[in-house]
Amino acid sequence: MLRVTRRFVHALVLLLGVSAISFALLSAAPGNVFDELRLNPQISPEAVAALKAQFGVDLPWPTRYAHWLASVLRGEFGYSVSYRCRVGTLLWPRARNTLLLTALATILAWMIAVPWGIVEALHRGRWLDRLGGGITAILLAIPELVLVLLLLWLAARTRWFPTGGMFSLGSAELTISRKAWDLAQHLILPVLALALGTAPFLIRYVRSAISAVLDAPFLQSARGFGIGTARIVYRHALPAAANSLISLLGFSIGALLSTSLLIEVVLSWPGLGPLMLEAMLARDTCVVMAVVMLSAVFLVLGNLIADLLLYWSDPRIRAV
Amino acid sequence: MPNRLRTVILISFLALLHLALLFAGFFAPYDFAQQHRDLPFAPPTRLHLVDAAGTWHAWPFVHSLRANVDGSDGYTEDVAQAYPLRLFVRGNAFQIVGPWTAHVHLFGVASPGQIFLFGTDDFGRDELSRMLFGGRISLFAGILGATAALSVGAFLGVLSGFYSGWTDAVIMRTSELFLALPWLYLLFAVRAILPLRVKTTDAFLLFIVVVGLVAWARPARLVRGIVLSARERHFALAARAMGASNFHVLRYHILPEIYVLLLTTAALLIPQFVLAEVTLSFLGLGVGEPIPTWGNLLIPMQKYSVLRSYWWLCLPAFALVLLFLAYHWASTTLQAALGEVRS
Numbered sequence: 001m002l003r004v005t006r007r008f009v010h011a012l013v014l015l016l017g018v019s020a021i022s023f024a025l026l027s028a029a030p031g032n033v034f035d036e037l038r039l040n041p042q043i044s045p046e047a048v049a050a051l052k053a054q055f056g057v058d059l060p061w062p063t064r065y066a067h068w069l070a071s072v073l074r075g076e077f078g079y080s081v082s083y084r085c086r087v088g089t090l091l092w093p094r095a096r097n098t099l100l101l102t103a104l105a106t107i108l109a110w111m112i113a114v115p116w117g118i119v120e121a122l123h124r125g126r127w128l129d130r131l132g133g134g135i136t137a138i139l140l141a142i143p144e145l146v147l148v149l150l151l152l153w154l155a156a157r158t159r160w161f162p163t164g165g166m167f168s169l170g171s172a173e174l175t176i177s178r179k180a181w182d183l184a185q186h187l188i189l190p191v192l193a194l195a196l197g198t199a200p201f202l203i204r205y206v207r208s209a210i211s212a213v214l215d216a217p218f219l220q221s222a223r224g225f226g227i228g229t230a231r232i233v234y235r236h237a238l239p240a241a242a243n244s245l246i247s248l249l250g251f252s253i254g255a256l257l258s259t260s261l262l263i264e265v266v267l268s269w270p271g272l273g274p275l276m277l278e279a280m281l282a283r284d285t286c287v288v289m290a291v292v293m294l295s296a297v298f299l300v301l302g303n304l305i306a307d308l309l310l311y312w313s314d315p316r317i318r319a320v
Numbered sequence: 321m322p323n324r325l326r327t328v329i330l331i332s333f334l335a336l337l338h339l340a341l342l343f344a345g346f347f348a349p350y351d352f353a354q355q356h357r358d359l360p361f362a363p364p365t366r367l368h369l370v371d372a373a374g375t376w377h378a379w380p381f382v383h384s385l386r387a388n389v390d391g392s393d394g395y396t397e398d399v400a401q402a403y404p405l406r407l408f409v410r411g412n413a414f415q416i417v418g419p420w421t422a423h424v425h426l427f428g429v430a431s432p433g434q435i436f437l438f439g440t441d442d443f444g445r446d447e448l449s450r451m452l453f454g455g456r457i458s459l460f461a462g463i464l465g466a467t468a469a470l471s472v473g474a475f476l477g478v479l480s481g482f483y484s485g486w487t488d489a490v491i492m493r494t495s496e497l498f499l500a501l502p503w504l505y506l507l508f509a510v511r512a513i514l515p516l517r518v519k520t521t522d523a524f525l526l527f528i529v530v531v532g533l534v535a536w537a538r539p540a541r542l543v544r545g546i547v548l549s550a551r552e553r554h555f556a557l558a559a560r561a562m563g564a565s566n567f568h569v570l571r572y573h574i575l576p577e578i579y580v581l582l583l584t585t586a587a588l589l590i591p592q593f594v595l596a597e598v599t600l601s602f603l604g605l606g607v608g609e610p611i612p613t614w615g616n617l618l619i620p621m622q623k624y625s626v627l628r629s630y631w632w633l634c635l636p637a638f639a640l641v642l643l644f645l646a647y648h649w650a651s652t653t654l655q656a657a658l659g660e661v662r663s
Contacts, residue, residue, distance in 0.1 A: 014496060014497065014500050015500070017493075017497045017500075018497050018500050018501060021497055022501070025510065137645075137648065137649075137652075138645070140648060141641055141644040141645040141648050142641050142644070143595050143598070143640065143641075143644065145595070145598065145599060145602060145618065146618075146637045146640055146641055149618060149621045149622075149634070149637055150634075150637065152621070152622070152627060153621070153627045153634060156624055156627035156628055157627070157628070163624070255502070257502075258502035258504065258505055259502075261504060261505070262504075262599060265603065266622060276505070276508065277508075277603060280508060280511075280605075288508075291505070292501065292505050292506075292508075295501070295502050295505050296500050296501050296502070296505075299500055299501070299502060300500055
């Protein structure tokens with residue numbers, strides 16, 4: 001229990017450090033929303049000064065950081081100057097959309113990667129493994145940006161699925177089931193791009209984890225006893241490889257909020273990616289800060305979950 | 321030995337790619353900004369060996385393009401005029417390095433004729449030339465970015481591994497902070513600090529600084545691990561026992577161990593940083609028009625009309641994939657060779 005608590009405290013301290021660094025960096029940035037206002041001849045300098053005082057832009061950064069932390073504890077994440085609302089209300093629907101996309105893609109990627117990795121490991125050095133290795137090598141070399149643009153090209157050529165957005169125009173009047181179908185169609189392209197982007201990396205990892213276990217003496221002897229391949233894989237190899245797979249799962253969870261940024265921007269999926277980009281262009285510091293922090297929280301959380309799962313599943317780790 | 325042959329092919333391919341991009345001005349028939357306003361969205365020029373009369377020629381030639389007579393989109397070839405392909409032609413001046421300029425291009429055609437092997441974009445600029453010049457910026461942003469990240473990383477890693485204690489603690493805790501942020505977001509956050517609209521040369525330099533700032537953590541941790549183990553090796557201890565100075569032990573017993581690591585890490589980092597530059601420029605945060613990079617060359621691919629009708633504007637994406645394949649191949653080859661040496 002002490003270990004778990006210590007791990008929690010460590011994660012919290014890490015997040016505090018990250019937030020302080022990002023906050024200091026972003027406060028050092030030249031220019032803010034009010035500089036754009038000052039260029040507008042219809043707004044008097046006094047009005048801009050009043051706004052600046054209202055938002056506390058000129059306070060020293062430790063004070064502002066303290067204000068910001070307090071607002072995070074209230075779940076508000078500060079105030080977005082360009083959207084004129086609390087960042088929290090802006091953030092949650094966007095985070096939900098991103099999570100919907102990335103969770104589906106991660107599940108799909110794991111469903112492809114685990115069987116494929118196992119098959120490759122079982123056929124090590126033979127043509128099936130080489131073919132699979134070649135395909136993953138090519139997929140690894142195609143960056144996500146190019147992958148999504150190629151899928152976009154395919155979609156535009158064939159018109160099989162919609163090329164962007166989350167719902168069709170006028171979908172608000174549709175019934176629930178129709179709406180779900182519409183959403184599913186819009187999900188195909190981004191989910192496919194994201195899953196194809198992450199799967200090759202997972203496949204390589206699964207393959208090396210399983211093949212390391214398959215070489216172990218206890219599995220050699222199990223094979224010597226005439227135990228069938230299926231039982232060897234499911235009863236013996238997978239549990240033995242569980243530790244590295246759990247770490248990988250932690251990584252997958254950690255990446256949930258941050259992997260889809262580019263895909264969201266290109267396919268205009270209303271997630272965190274486009275929000276962050278717009279906020280950056282508008283110099284809306286609090287929004288940028290909130291998105292960066294939320295993704296950092298997920299990254300740390302993913303590691304934490306993996307650690308706890310390892311602690312739960314492996315008695316050897318508990319004994320230390 | 322097939323293994324050796326493969327390595328030779330890989331190295332010559334990489335060398336060719338880098339030379340073609342480094343001397344983009346020589347390999348490109350036009351300047352990247354030269355516009356042919358009467359020929360927007362011209363398809364790739366065809367090289368012919370058979371003329372209109374049906375006779376064969378030993379040397380390829382091209383026809384010039386005319387806009388369709390019936391007013392529809394697209395072009396038809398004007399078969400009356402043939403312009404043979406010529407090698408080492410004089411064309412516009414281009415910069416080689418610094419103040420040295422040259423006029424000779426690898427290929428081209430005589431003056432009224434035009435040759436666009438990869439077609440043209442919406443301003444009638446030659447896509448092949450833009451790809452070569454753009455690749456030069458993207459690739460060298462990647463290489464210089466990797467150099468920056470590796471130098472900062474190696475310096476801090478050696479510092480932290482060699483002088484353990486509080487130096488080590490501070491550097492490693494800071495690197496944890498940098499690793500706790502998803503790196504694309506971190507890149508954006510650091511980019512957000514810098515002025516939004518910048519000159520292209522400044523954007524290029526900024527990119528390298530930003531990458532060095534952001535990406536030092538992982539190489540630093542790798543280097544630290546190597547230094548920690550090298551420091552305790554018997555030869556290092558023996559040198560120390562014989563009264564060698566810190567500098568001597570570092571220079572002759574520890575640093576040689578990290579060079580190979582730096583090389584393999586570079587093969588992994590360069591494509592990653594090329595991608596970072598491509599991403600920033602694609603989103604309009606990096607190098608902007610009219611200077612091409614592989615990032616802003618991909619922007620037209622978001623347009624429906626380009627995806628439907630002008631397929632040749634998708635070619636930069638394939639160049640990117642080719643570069644990535646080569647680098648990934650190089651890094652696996654390097655790692656395999658390293659494994660053989662170690663075992």
